[in-house]
Amino acid sequence: QVGFIDAELTCSGSISGVGNPRLRSRMQPMCYDWGGSSVVHVLVEQSGFLSCPLFSHPAVYNYSSTQSTGHNLFWYRVLEGQDLEQPITKRYKERLSKDRDRLWLQPANANDTGQYICMIRNKTSCSKIAMRLTVLRPEDVTHGNSCAPAVAVPVTHEVIPFQKGKILDCPDAQEATKMADSLPTVTWKCDQFPIRSPERQVKGLSLQVHIMTEFFQGLYFCTVQYQRRGRALTFTRVINVSAISKQPFNTILLILHIPTKDYVFNVKQDEEARLVCTALFPYLNTPWEMWWTIDGKTVEQFNDPRFSKTARLKEDYGDRTEQSVLIIQDFQRDDLNREFNCSVKNGWGNMTLRANLKLEVSLPSLELGCGLGVTLFLMLLLFIIYHVFWLELLLLYRSWFGTDERHTDDKEFDVYISYARNTEEEQFVLSTLRSVLENDLGYSVCIFDRDSLPGGIVFASTLMQWQSESTGPYSPGASET
Numbered sequence: 001q002v003g004f005i006d007a008e009l010t011c012s013g014s015i016s017g018v019g020n021p022r023l024r025s026r027m028q029p030m031c032y033d034w035g036g037s038s039v040v041h042v043l044v045e046q047s048g049f050l051s052c053p054l055f056s057h058p059a060v061y062n063y064s065s066t067q068s069t070g071h072n073l074f075w076y077r078v079l080e081g082q083d084l085e086q087p088i089t090k091r092y093k094e095r096l097s098k099d100r101d102r103l104w105l106q107p108a109n110a111n112d113t114g115q116y117i118c119m120i121r122n123k124t125s126c127s128k129i130a131m132r133l134t135v136l137r138p139e140d141v142t143h144g145n146s147c148a149p150a151v152a153v154p155v156t157h158e159v160i161p162f163q164k165g166k167i168l169d170c171p172d173a174q175e176a177t178k179m180a181d182s183l184p185t186v187t188w189k190c191d192q193f194p195i196r197s198p199e200r201q202v203k204g205l206s207l208q209v210h211i212m213t214e215f216f217q218g219l220y221f222c223t224v225q226y227q228r229r230g231r232a233l234t235f236t237r238v239i240n241v242s243a244i245s246k247q248p249f250n251t252i253l254l255i256l257h258i259p260t261k262d263y264v265f266n267v268k269q270d271e272e273a274r275l276v277c278t279a280l281f282p283y284l285n286t287p288w289e290m291w292w293t294i295d296g297k298t299v300e301q302f303n304d305p306r307f308s309k310t311a312r313l314k315e316d317y318g319d320r321t322e323q324s325v326l327i328i329q330d331f332q333r334d335d336l337n338r339e340f341n342c343s344v345k346n347g348w349g350n351m352t353l354r355a356n357l358k359l360e361v362s363l364p365s366l367e368l369g370c371g372l373g374v375t376l377f378l379m380l381l382l383f384i385i386y387h388v389f390w391l392e393l394l395l396l397y398r399s400w401f402g403t404d405e406r407h408t409d410d411k412e413f414d415v416y417i418s419y420a421r422n423t424e425e426e427q428f429v430l431s432t433l434r435s436v437l438e439n440d441l442g443y444s445v446c447i448f449d450r451d452s453l454p455g456g457i458v459f460a461s462t463l464m465q466w467q468s469e470s471t472g473p474y475s476p477g478a479s480e481t
Helices: 002-016 021-027 063-068 173-179 333-337 365-388 390-401 423-440 448-452 456-471 476-480
Strands: 032-043 048-051 072-079 096-099 102-105 114-121 126-136 156-161 166-169 185-190 200-203 206-209 218-228 231-244 255-258 264-268 273-281 289-294 307-316 319-328 340-346 349-354 356-360 415-417 445-447
Touching: 032 048, 096 173, 156 166, 173 218, 173 231, 185 200, 264 273, 273 289, 273 340, 289 307, 289 319, 319 340, 333 356, 365 390, 415 423, 423 445
Parallel strands: 032 126, 156 231, 264 356, 415 445
Antiparallel strands: 048 102, 072 114, 096 102, 114 126, 166 206, 185 218, 200 206, 218 231, 255 273, 273 319, 289 340, 307 319, 340 349
16 A cells, blocks of 8 residues: 555656655656756747757767657746746647757747746656747847848858859758648748849749859848648748858868068067968868967967957958967067967868067167257358358458468458448448457458548548538637648
8 A cells, every 4th residue: 555655656746746855856866957058039929949958969968869768858848927847748739849859839929938948857867958938029129121021030141152053941941841731831032022033043942042143142031831730820030141252172271371481570679569460261161260379378378468469350252361460569689589470270271380580770760860950950050150250250260270471462451441431331440340450360451542542531531521510510720720
């Protein structure tokens, strides 16, 4: 009788999740919780699905292998505002159905928003992971074109080489075929416009592009319509189609433009040095890397604040040109002994080249600038002095360095002076200039009216006396003189 009760309690606990915890712990293994996964979005009144994230890494969990080892996949959900985990059983089969590792909602409604849990379990092991489902309205979905259909799932990407063709399959259309009562139909649009050009043709559920051109790039919307259990269902997917310049090669696709073996970077001491590495990655659908090493260490591992790097990427129809710049602050002579290498890598190979450095001898620009400035200032000062005191400088030069040619040049006078007939100039010539030239400098001075014309001085004195008598009052003493 006790054994019957234990069996009844165990069966009840495995189905409803209630009962004695000690009895359940003896019969069921501890379930490993992987935590939470990503958020899934579905449009209201459209079909959508949840994929169990435990199968996203086939090396860890594979659906076929788990079935062969006796594992079963169970789904639970915790609706918005609730804490109870509700198992998804056959009573939800009108809208919720399981297909391998997916849980389909056909269609989704606003009440489906919440947390969903997928669990893999057998008698000896158990693993579970949670994800969140958000059911959106069409007006909640943001996209660049207001006339384009609303899409909640992420965009898929496809590339087609120029002048080549490719068949585009609408995502998840084949899965809908398995659940539909009849063959689904697919409507294709490119950026809200129907497909009409002969270079693109709809064939069944797919779209065939015969000859790829630049004009055919853009977002392609495919809307799948099908019937399931008498209900019309639909969902929309979007594909971003891009053109590439050439067909991918199965070779080492790495081209380092700079540095090359013969390229030399000129650097200056105590200044910033910039080592530029430019590489071309022709299109290849694999990850790529580009990095600098200093004495075998990356910039992050070297951990020196003087060293930093920047990167810039340019894409041209699938081909990527990346430029990585190694910046060295306050470059020192000891840095010439370091080994700077630029390395690139993609799915087909790798390449490394060393940067050759040459120290430039900087010109003494400060000293040259100061010297040139002082020279120009002195030249300007001498020009001003000469322009103002040229006569004095000439006389001074002749007095110091000139030769006495009075006995050999057959000249009676050294200086000839002529002046206008007014009192001011005559006073200056006779009193000041003559005294300086004759007494101070030792020149023989010839005043034209005094020394060249006979009686010139007497005539000048008489004329001046007559002018003073005719304009001033009469003086008897003056007439006697």
